[in-house]
Amino acid sequence: MSTQPKTMYEKIWDSHFVHQEEGQAPLLYVDRHLMHEVTSPQAFEGLKLSGRPVRNKHSILATLDHCVPTKMLDRINLPDPIGAKQVATMIQNCKENDLELYEMDSQNNGIIHVVVPEHGFVHPGMVTVCGDSHTATHGAFGALAFGIGTSEVEHVMATQTLPQMKSKTMLVKVDGELSPLSTAKDIALAIIGKIGTAGGNGHVIEFGGEAIRALSMEGRMTLCNMAIEGGARAGLVAPDEKTYAFLEGKEYAPSAEYWDDAVAYWKSLPSDDGAVFDTVVELDAAEIAPQVTWGTSPEQVVAVNASVPAPADFDTAGKANACQSALDYMGLEAGTPMTDVKVDYVFLGSCTNSRLEDFRAAAAVAKGTKVADGVTAIAVPGSYQVKKDAEAEGIDKIFMDAGWEWREPGCSMCLAMNGDQLKPGERCASTSNRNFEGRQGKGGRTHLVSPAMAAATAAAGHFVDIRTL
Numbered sequence: 001m002s003t004q005p006k007t008m009y010e011k012i013w014d015s016h017f018v019h020q021e022e023g024q025a026p027l028l029y030v031d032r033h034l035m036h037e038v039t040s041p042q043a044f045e046g047l048k049l050s051g052r053p054v055r056n057k058h059s060i061l062a063t064l065d066h067c068v069p070t071k072m073l074d075r076i077n078l079p080d081p082i083g084a085k086q087v088a089t090m091i092q093n094c095k096e097n098d099l100e101l102y103e104m105d106s107q108n109n110g111i112i113h114v115v116v117p118e119h120g121f122v123h124p125g126m127v128t129v130c131g132d133s134h135t136a137t138h139g140a141f142g143a144l145a146f147g148i149g150t151s152e153v154e155h156v157m158a159t160q161t162l163p164q165m166k167s168k169t170m171l172v173k174v175d176g177e178l179s180p181l182s183t184a185k186d187i188a189l190a191i192i193g194k195i196g197t198a199g200g201n202g203h204v205i206e207f208g209g210e211a212i213r214a215l216s217m218e219g220r221m222t223l224c225n226m227a228i229e230g231g232a233r234a235g236l237v238a239p240d241e242k243t244y245a246f247l248e249g250k251e252y253a254p255s256a257e258y259w260d261d262a263v264a265y266w267k268s269l270p271s272d273d274g275a276v277f278d279t280v281v282e283l284d285a286a287e288i289a290p291q292v293t294w295g296t297s298p299e300q301v302v303a304v305n306a307s308v309p310a311p312a313d314f315d316t317a318g319k320a321n322a323c324q325s326a327l328d329y330m331g332l333e334a335g336t337p338m339t340d341v342k343v344d345y346v347f348l349g350s351c352t353n354s355r356l357e358d359f360r361a362a363a364a365v366a367k368g369t370k371v372a373d374g375v376t377a378i379a380v381p382g383s384y385q386v387k388k389d390a391e392a393e394g395i396d397k398i399f400m401d402a403g404w405e406w407r408e409p410g411c412s413m414c415l416a417m418n419g420d421q422l423k424p425g426e427r428c429a430s431t432s433n434r435n436f437e438g439r440q441g442k443g444g445r446t447h448l449v450s451p452a453m454a455a456a457t458a459a460a461g462h463f464v465d466i467r468t469l
């Protein structure tokens, strides 16, 4: 019997396909359902109105992250009434449905895409959904993980399935060796710079190649987190020894009794030799310099030693116009070296770059420095676990000695929903994933960078080519 070689996406798809009604989207089985306070209230409401119970409460893990202030006193008494309502509603909904929720004062609390891996909740081969676009993060484990809308959240809660059209497959192959000062964040930005924010439309991306295999699990999470910014439905990295080692012993990982069977199954998941992808993109890791975005879309990105581009540098009228409007919004002049661009704020955090590895990389650069005059720098761990681990290594002290603020976990200044935000016109070096207009506060200007780049920027007051430090 000859079997057609399959991609990892096709294998996960086939093993989760439940049914397809004539003329309708296929139904996929959902293994894991992640939740936060912003996108679930109407779903619970709908479920209640239709008198349906949650089908499998063990498939759900919830946290509070988006509306959560990162200053301790504000967490005790939430200053924003809308955020307070979302938080209270989430607590109530989880109580009523007997769901596990990492409340604000729990040592498990943090950003959903940071706490879920910490507990080993998502395993290779699982279909994982959440009412949040950065669910793609969990593709780092070789899980098919993607964001869904609120009505779909209700559908999954009620049925444990999701109507879903099959995506095309894209292989992004990054071979060669990354320079020690470039990171997974730089790979992600370089890929988006190459394919554009619509480049992955309609596709699930599998990241492969030597440079991806060489990444830590944290690095793979950073990369998959940003797959969505390249337009893809999801990002995937094949599971390997690093994946198994990361999961082993974690609370929701398979127990010792089932471990060998689980690993044997996970080993069957990587794309077969000869599997055909609809699209293939190749990059050379050695050519990826530390990146910094200059515009209002993640594809508007350059190497830190380059200059702000001009509309004439782009080959389509659409891109030239987008360049001009980005320059206007960002208050930048074409031709300015990126390293001359001064910042007011530095944000180290978000589900892209707020894990221990990110804090170590930033602390290595921040150590012995002082935040430049006029700059505010905040370090926001992705979870209490990260905070605790970082503090055990003295990382909090390194940042505070350098004049940074050391905060409680949450989405924080990744998006302006919790009190952490820029004032109009302020410019920020940010380790998050989106630099859209107003993303970090109305009129705020965001430049996306890696953690080490953020730390160097805080000390200098302007962007720095960390390769010259």
Ligand SMILES: CC(C)[C@H](C(=O)O)[C@@H](O)C(=O)O
Residues within 6 Å of the ligand: 038, 039, 066, 131, 132, 133, 134, 147, 415
């Ligand atoms: C609030 C939520 C729906 C949103 C998302 O889907 O990504 C947020 O997490 C973001 O990063 O913009």
Ligand code: SF4
Residues within 6 Å of the ligand: 065, 066, 111, 113, 132, 134, 350, 351, 352, 410, 411, 414, 415, 432, 433
């Ligand atoms: S940290 Fe940012 S990108 Fe991640 S879930 Fe929160 S708001 Fe979304």
